[in-house]
Amino acid sequence: MPFSSSRRGTSWSSSILPSSNPHKSKAPRKGRKRALVKDFIFSNFFAIGLVLSLSLFLLILLRFGVPVDVTTKALYDKIEFLDVDGGAWKQGWSVTYRGNEWDSEKLKVFVVPHSHNDPGWKLTVDEYYDRQSRHILDTIVQTLSKDSRRKFIWEEMSYLERWWRDASDEMKESFINLVKNGQLEIVGGGWVMNDEANSHYFAIIEQIAEGNMWLNDTIGFVPKNSWAIDPFGYSSTMAYLLRRMGFDNMLIQRTHYELKKELAWHKNLEYIWRQSWDAEETTDIFVHMMPFYSYDIPHTCGPEPAICCQFDFARMSGFAYEQCPWGQYPVETTQENVQERALKLLDQYKKKSTLYRTNTLLVPLGDDFRYINVEEAEAQFRNYQMLFDYINSNPNRRLVRDDGRGLGQGVMDNRVMNVVFHLTMEANVSATSNLVPTPFPYSPSLLSHRVGSHLNYPIHAFVSKKPQDMSMKPPPRSFSPLATPLPCDLHIVNFKVPKPLKFLQQPPEGPRFGLILHRRHWDSSYCRKGRSQCTNLADNTVNLFSMFKELTVSKAKATSLNLLHEDPEVMGFSEQFGDLAKEGNVAISPMEIQAYRLELRPQPQ
Structure with a gap:
């Protein structure tokens, strides 16, 4: 309904100003005041409502941050966990x-062998590789090369790197061509x-970086x-780390x-995962959650495993x-x-697709250590190709053909890896009066103590010394490249040195x-006497070009x-992030983890 700023042809202002009528009103004074207030509220109802709504919105925004559709806490508060038997789809x-x-729009089904x-x-690891994984990779190369319509995905680089060392040049070339x-x-x-x-983010970053860099180099x-x-x-x-590594999408099971069940009921199995502390929406990553019990074939084609199992032709x-x-x-x-x-x-595909909002459906086709030989792989590819050829030949039940993009773009193992994991921590020895050589870091910060006590990695200290302390020989196995202490809430997660050119096909550039x-954003104020002489190191600036001594960046x-x-856009950052790094400035928001590539040279003596 329309709202007006006047009532009965008289403006609201005239209703609350003193009247020029010489005749006194017979209404009581309290009644006149109530009438005036009532007139004001009714004549300005829309404006008052808008102000109240805006105030409430700002209050919620300040209290809870950027509003989102779903939060994990709200989901778990809502779910009753009744364990009701759902029939064929038990859960x-x-x-x-x-x-x-x-x-109006045909169903698109992407069947993904894995x-x-x-x-x-x-x-x-050795037993699995010798008995199964090496044969699976051989099978993938041989069977996919027979028909360009066949697709496959692979995840674990530990096995692929091992296979790469054993494979012939012909197999390697075929593998690269298939990719x-x-x-x-x-x-x-x-x-x-x-x-x-249970994994620490340091180890997660390191193992993904190691696998990704090997894959890129090789x-x-x-x-x-x-x-x-x-x-x-x-x-x-994990969602945050993947986004900052340049990943666009993630699948979870x-x-x-x-x-x-709750997400499927509301068609929320596909969503954008955003960090709760991210007000600028830079951590968004698309997530596909698989709806059923397992990732095996009986639980991936649709909600009825007894039917889906009939389409696992390796059985x-x-x-x-x-x-x-x-x-x-x-x-x-x-x-x-x-x-x-x-x-x-097709009936199972259609039922599964109703759990999602779009007409695009992802159907994994695999299980643990599957496709171990050509006979098994051929059984799956041969039968599914005949089924799809029939479905695609019928215009009333047509599935859109694969456009060739694949899935978007087209536990450490028990042997010694080519990377040794080290935890690097900052410490300041300048406040220590009697320096004694020791293999342990001097005066480790609270951060170093908390992190180091939970990890079983060898500790290498990043030590910052005053010039007068430089005459003392550093402790054995210590590394002290910092010119000044870092702000106490700024943590060095890792410092990677150039690795041997073991896998590289050509010398690296840049x-x-x-x-x-990593910026923890703790309350990092430090007071020398009680609550006096306080300083706050969290806001101190850091410049990469002046961060090290005896080393030139x-x-x-x-x-x-x-x-x-x-x-920067690949990682979710603005262009300003890259510009600041070029100038050497470290500008890290609270909670963020950021990486920098440096060219280091010894300073001339």
């Missing part, structure tokens, strides 16, 4: 569809598919999509089944895998049964040293946490 409900959901290879589980033409995509690309519940590919189907629980920190007789436990088994697809089989599979910093570039991207 869900009986999924149905009307049939006209895809009239093989999950644990770097150590029931067997050792380049989009048939084979590396997802995640970390050394392992790391745990997210094959010339940098992953943009993360694939984490087996970590037991997921951390918001093992979340609580009641959480999956047909003659293969070593266990038969479907539901008593219905897969059979070879033929011209006689292709219609019945295709419609049954700055090669990597420095990763000739170049400084901001980079992603995996040290592979220099475009």
Whole structure:
């Protein structure tokens, strides 16, 4: 309804100003005041409501930050965890569809063959590699090379690097060609598919960077999509780290089944994950959550595992895998049964797609250590190709064909790695009067103590000394390159030195040293006497060009946490971030972790 600033032809101002009427009103004074207030409220109802709404919005914004659609806390407060039996989909409900959901836009189904290879589980890494993983990678190269329509994804670099050392030049060339033409995509690309519940972010950054850099140096590919189907629980920190490494998308699987059910019911299984402290929306990353119990084939094609298991063709007789436990088994697809089989599979795809908001559906096709030989791989590819050919030949049930993009762009193992993990920590020895050589850091900060006490990595101290202390010989195995102490809430996460040219096909270009910093934003005020003579080191500026002594920083570039991207937008930052780094200025917001590539040279004596 329209709102007016006047009432009965008289402006609201005339109703509250003294009247020029010489006749006194017979109404009581209190009644006149109430009437005046009432007139004012009614005549300005819209303006008052707008002011109150804006005030409430600002209050909520100040109290809770940027409003979002869903928060994890709100979800867990809402879910009752009743464990209701959902029928065929035990942890869900009986999924149905009307049939006209895809009239305006056809359903797009991306079936993604994969093989999950644990770097150590029931067997050792060496045993898994010798018995299974090396044969799986051989099979991928051989079977994908036969048909350009075939696709596959691979995640663990620990096995791929081992296979690369053993593979012939012909196999290596075929592998690279499959990656380049989009048939084979590396997802995640970390050394392992790391745990997210107990792993420290230092180790997560290091193992992903190691895998990504090996992949880039060896094959010339940098992953943009993360694939984490087996970590037991997921951390918001992992989403943040992936975004700052330049990843665009992430897939997750093992979340609580009641959480999956709640998100699926509201079609929220795909979402943008944003850090709770991020007011500028720079940490956003797209997430696809798989809806069902597991990542095996019975629990990925649709909500009814007894039917989906019939389309795991490696469970047909003659293969070593266990038969479907539901008593219905897969059979070879033929011209006689292709219609019945295709419609049954398509029914599962349609039911699964109703759990998402878009007409694009992702269907993984694999399990632990699958595609171990050519016979198994051919059984899957052969049968699915016949099913898809039938579905795509029928215009009433047409699935849009794969456009060739694949998935977007087209636990340390038990052997010695080519990288030694070190925790680098800052310490200040200038306040210590009696310096005695010791293998341990002097006066470690609270940060160093807290972090170091929880990690079993060798400790290398970053020590800052006053000029008068330089005559003393540094403690054995210490590293003291800092010219001045860092602000106490600024933590050196890692300082990577150039690695040997073991895998590189050509000499590297540009700055090669990597420095990763983290701003904790603790209350870092320090008072010398009680609450007097206080200083705050958290706001102190740091410049990379003057950070080291006896070392000259000739170049400084901001980079992603995996040290592979220099475009700020790829990491979610503005262009200003890159400009500040070029000038050597370290400008890190609270909670942020940032990486820099440096070119270091010894200062002339």
